[in-house]
Amino acid sequence: MIRARGLARRFTARGRTVDAVRGVDLDVATGELVGFLGPNGAGKTTTLRMLTTLLRPTAGEATVGGCDLLTDPAGVRRRIGYVAQSGGTAAECRVGEEIELQGRLYGLTKADARSRGAELTEQLDLAGLDQRLTKTLSGGQRRRLDIALSLVHDPKLLFFDEPTTGLDPQSRANLWQHIRRLRDEHGVTLFLTTHYLDEADALCDRILVIDNGEIVAEGTPDSLKARVSGDGVTVGVAEEQVAGAAEVAARLPGAHEVTTVDSAVSFRVPRGDTAMPELLRALDAAGIAMTSVRVQRPTLDDVFLTLTGRSLRDAEQGTPAGQEAVHA
């Protein structure tokens, strides 16, 4: 459905150059739900804007929905839907009018635009809201209207930029259901960007991790997490016993990355659950009482940390290394 090779975009403004995307290769198969995960400024939106013909690549090539991005952008546009980060609804317009207008822009007759609108409002839980001004909708409703607008021409490939940014947890979970349904019940291939780890984890079949304009990893959420060597274990003990507990932990089979903070010892082992009985016995034998224990499966943040040396959350705080923001 999508095949890109060496896709790149350089911005030059006021004599400064930003390589926002540096030679991205990606393949998305029909029916996949693929997430593009990375911190702010990593190059997600720029890639999406290139794949949706909104921005011309400075290098590389791609086919999207079977059409060549550079030589047949109109063909690409006919075959895709795009939900932008900021959405695309006009505040003073009514829901029904918005959908109908969108249908007319895609060349549907008035009657067809209306019946397609009815289908989509039903599908996206917007039925009965036809006469509402879009500015009166809740965040979740507005996002679902954005999806409805992007689906008017029945595209089989949907690009979605930051689907749930700014939504409350309940609306996020609800929108995730709708996104899954688009794929499962309507056969839509989805390519979405996100900087939420939980979103990528919960929603996507496959994740591409982008940092500083380059794809640094790719795989299923589980295969990515498997790259982090083992589960994280944190054991609480009395402060004066921390050093002893660290020695005990270090002797466990496969234990590594043993660190201590105040009254806790943290380490990684291949399997946290099976290491527990042995840890308990060894601490007991050393006369050390455990006050708490936490076993954590690797997260996508651990993956990002392993790959880049930075936490995804920390990376969010600043501009990616080696890049400066340039406002054109």
Ligand SMILES: Nc1ncnc2c1ncn2[C@@H]1O[C@H](COP(=O)(O)OP(=O)(O)OP(=O)(O)O)[C@@H](O)[C@H]1O
């Ligand atoms: N029009 C532009 N002119 C100059 N630089 C730009 C332009 N658009 C984006 N950039 C820069 O390109 C880099 C990548 O930006 P992009 O918006 O693609 O990142 P992102 O991963 O989508 O971030 P976010 O999660 O914040 O949307 C950033 O350093 C950004 O400042």
